[in-house]
Amino acid sequence: MIKKQASIMLMTALIGLATTAAWAKIQLINGAGATFPYPIYSKWFSEYAKAEGSVNFNYQSIGSGGGVKQLSAGTVDFGASDAPMTDLEMQQAKGKVLHFPSVMGGVVPSYNLPGNPKLNFSQAALAGIFLGKIDRWNHALLAKDNPGVTLPDAPIAVVHRSDGSGTTYVFTDFLSKASAEWKSRVGTNKAVSWPVGLGGKGNEGVAGLVKQTPNSIGYLELGYAQHNNLAFGMVQNKEGKFVDCSADTVSSAAASAKIPADFRVSITNAPGADSYPISTFTWILVYQKQENQVTGEALVSFLKWMLSEGQKFAEPLGYAPLPAEVVRMEEDALKQIQIG
Amino acid sequence: MRSSRSRSGNWGDRLFGGASLGFALLILVLVAVLVGELAWNSRLALRAFGPAFLWSQNWDPVQELFGALPFIYGTLATSVVALLISIPLGLGTAIFLVELAPPRVSETISFLVELLAAIPSVIYGLVGLFVVVPWVRTAFCPSVSAALGWIPIFQASPYGVGIFTAGIILAVMIVPFITTVSREVLLMVPRSQREAALALGATHWEMVSTAILPYARSGIAGSIFLALARALGETMAVTMVIGNRPEIRASLFEPGYTMAAVLANEFSEATSDLHLHALIEIGLVLFVITIIVNGLARLLLLKLGRTTEGRS
Numbered sequence: 059m060i061k062k063q064a065s066i067m068l069m070t071a072l073i074g075l076a077t078t079a080a081w082a083k084i085q086l087i088n089g090a091g092a093t094f095p096y097p098i099y100s101k102w103f104s105e106y107a108k109a110e111g112s113v114n115f116n117y118q119s120i121g122s123g124g125g126v127k128q129l130s131a132g133t134v135d136f137g138a139s140d141a142p143m144t145d146l147e148m149q150q151a152k153g154k155v156l157h158f159p160s161v162m163g164g165v166v167p168s169y170n171l172p173g174n175p176k177l178n179f180s181q182a183a184l185a186g187i188f189l190g191k192i193d194r195w196n197h198a199l200l201a202k203d204n205p206g207v208t209l210p211d212a213p214i215a216v217v218h219r220s221d222g223s224g225t226t227y228v229f230t231d232f233l234s235k236a237s238a239e240w241k242s243r244v245g246t247n248k249a250v251s252w253p254v255g256l257g258g259k260g261n262e263g264v265a266g267l268v269k270q271t272p273n274s275i276g277y278l279e280l281g282y283a284q285h286n287n288l289a290f291g292m293v294q295n296k297e298g299k300f301v302d303c304s305a306d307t308v309s310s311a312a313a314s315a316k317i318p319a320d321f322r323v324s325i326t327n328a329p330g331a332d333s334y335p336i337s338t339f340t341w342i343l344v345y346q347k348q349e350n351q352v353t354g355e356a357l358v359s360f361l362k363w364m365l366s367e368g369q370k371f372a373e374p375l376g377y378a379p380l381p382a383e384v385v386r387m388e389e390d391a392l393k394q395i396q397i398g
Numbered sequence: 399m400r401s402s403r404s405r406s407g408n409w410g411d412r413l414f415g416g417a418s419l420g421f422a423l424l425i426l427v428l429v430a431v432l433v434g435e436l437a438w439n440s441r442l443a444l445r446a447f448g449p450a451f452l453w454s455q456n457w458d459p460v461q462e463l464f465g466a467l468p469f470i471y472g473t474l475a476t477s478v479v480a481l482l483i484s485i486p487l488g489l490g491t492a493i494f495l496v497e498l499a500p501p502r503v504s505e506t507i508s509f510l511v512e513l514l515a516a517i518p519s520v521i522y523g524l525v526g527l528f529v530v531v532p533w534v535r536t537a538f539c540p541s542v543s544a545a546l547g548w549i550p551i552f553q554a555s556p557y558g559v560g561i562f563t564a565g566i567i568l569a570v571m572i573v574p575f576i577t578t579v580s581r582e583v584l585l586m587v588p589r590s591q592r593e594a595a596l597a598l599g600a601t602h603w604e605m606v607s608t609a610i611l612p613y614a615r616s617g618i619a620g621s622i623f624l625a626l627a628r629a630l631g632e633t634m635a636v637t638m639v640i641g642n643r644p645e646i647r648a649s650l651f652e653p654g655y656t657m658a659a660v661l662a663n664e665f666s667e668a669t670s671d672l673h674l675h676a677l678i679e680i681g682l683v684l685f686v687i688t689i690i691v692n693g694l695a696r697l698l699l700l701k702l703g704r705t706t707e708g709r710s
């Protein structure tokens with residue numbers, strides 16, 4: 059009897075030890091924010107957990123707005139956003155927030171035309187289509203950029219995102235730079251008052267409507283268009299060249315853009331002959347002052363891994379890796395993080 | 399012995415009465431808290447736009463100008479279209495199941511109708527997008543507007559998505575509510591009612607229309623309002639097929655937007671406070687409209703109940 063009791067006590071003690079050891083070892087880091095980079099973030103967090111068994115990331119893709127709010131309220135260890143925080147948001151946060159570009163993405167104009175030829179879109183043409191001023195496919199401006207292509211004599215059905223999204227932010231940011239009229243009439247935001255067109259929810263909603271509607275055009279994330287084999291056109295960049303969207307051309311946009319020290323920058327319509335004009339960073343947001351030593355150290359070592367190893371995962375998932383120059387700048391910026 | 403039992407019964411009764419009163423009051427508190435929270439969290443929009451929020455047609459997150467009218471219109475229009483389709487369909491099915499169908503057929507069909515209610519709304523949305531939308535675009539809309547295009551609400555539109563398509567999907571989603579509840583109500587009509595009508599020489603149709611439907615009408619009205627409440631609040635399926643365009647157009651084939659859909663679409667990425675508050679005010683408006691609809695339903699039921707009593 060006594061022997062049995064002793065063995066039970068021993069067992070309980072062992073189990074207790076084992077669980078506390080496990081709890082002490084695995085550090086849980088909470089983050090929340092953008093949905094656009096969610097596929098690569100979840101890949102990163104699982105790969106990183108495999109390499110670095112002591113850290114476990116919990117990321118909620120609740121949207122960029124939510125990510126910024128949760129970070130400001132201090133309920134998460136890091137935030138993620140498709141748009142840099144505004145000055146007002148920076149003031150409302152609990153301390154100084156640092157922006158770290160994690161990966162890049164491109165947005166492509168995708169269409170549904172007979173035979174789906176590869177089309178060229180000048181900046182004026184793209185803005186005109188989404189403003190509703192170019193309302194037929196055989197418009198002179200489109201015909202001029204696409205010699206040799208027979209464009210149908212049909213009205214253009216415009217499709218856009220109905221949900222607020224980073225993709226819309228990048229696309230409208232580009233249109234604001236491409237057209238003064240767009241800038242004054244519509245502007246840049248995650249959701250705007252669209253002059254024309256139908257709204258689809260998410261990339262899949264836009265792609266579904268484009269596939270369903272003959273003679274339609276919409277905009278999609280590069281990865282989504284690639285994986286679903288949707289036709290998309292080339293877009294004229296700042297130097298006047300028509301550039302196809304790919305990991306290389308998106309990366310070159312960041313390489314040739316002027317990047318400020320705080321990384322809060324839009325790289326749409328960047329200079330450079332190879333730059334794809336509708337490109338963007340997506341950012342991880344962390345406080346400069348990390349109160350908790352363990353969390354702070356874990357975050358910094360993850361960010362270092364993300365900038366080196368992590369970039370390899372970008373291209374297969376439809377994102378573009380950061381150019382070497384930006385990686386170097388970020389590695390410098392990581393030193394600003396104060397731990398403890 | 400007897401007195402002690404009745405005393406303990408009293409104690410139990412009192413406990414039971416108190417507890418159920420508490421639960422009932424809790425519901426009231428819940429509703430009050432809900433309204434209070436919605437109003438508090440939409441205070442910026444309430445202050446900025448006042449009552450004009452209800453009739454303004456602007457929805458511009460960049461300029462921060464917000465108005466709810468296109469969403470109110472879209473919500474009501476899709477629900478009305480859905481009811482116009484689903485009332486004859488649902489009620490007709492219920493009458494067939496109770497009065498005409500052999501028991502085995504009736505059981506099978508009832509089961510299948512109830513199954514319709516269990517399908518997740520995103521599935522309805524996908525079926526809508528890939529089956530109903532092309533059908534409306536290529537077949538239904540062209541033929542209807544060729545015949546009736548001179549009526550503004552049937553003007554042609556090239557899209558296929560829109561108020562009417564959303565109404566069709568909603569109709570299929572709410573038919574089970576009308577059929578299932580109406581069937582139960584029709585089953586409860588006393589046999590004597592039927593026999594009396596038949597004894598007076600009524601045909602089958604006359605029996606249904608003069609003896610059964612009037613007897614059951616308050617229950618049938620209840621089923622319709624239950625279905626309406628579901629239609630007003632449906633989000634996912636509607637947003638996939640309505641086109642999500644905050645505009646009021648004459649034609650039912652043109653795209654529109656509903657209150658529930660704009661909330662689902664824009665809530666997670668609304669970064670400015672005013673945008674967020676305007677969205678929550680949309681929620682408040684939807685809540686108030688639901689209360690008004692339910693209130694009207696109550697009134698109608700009371701009135702119907704009285705006339706039915708007067709008749710019988």
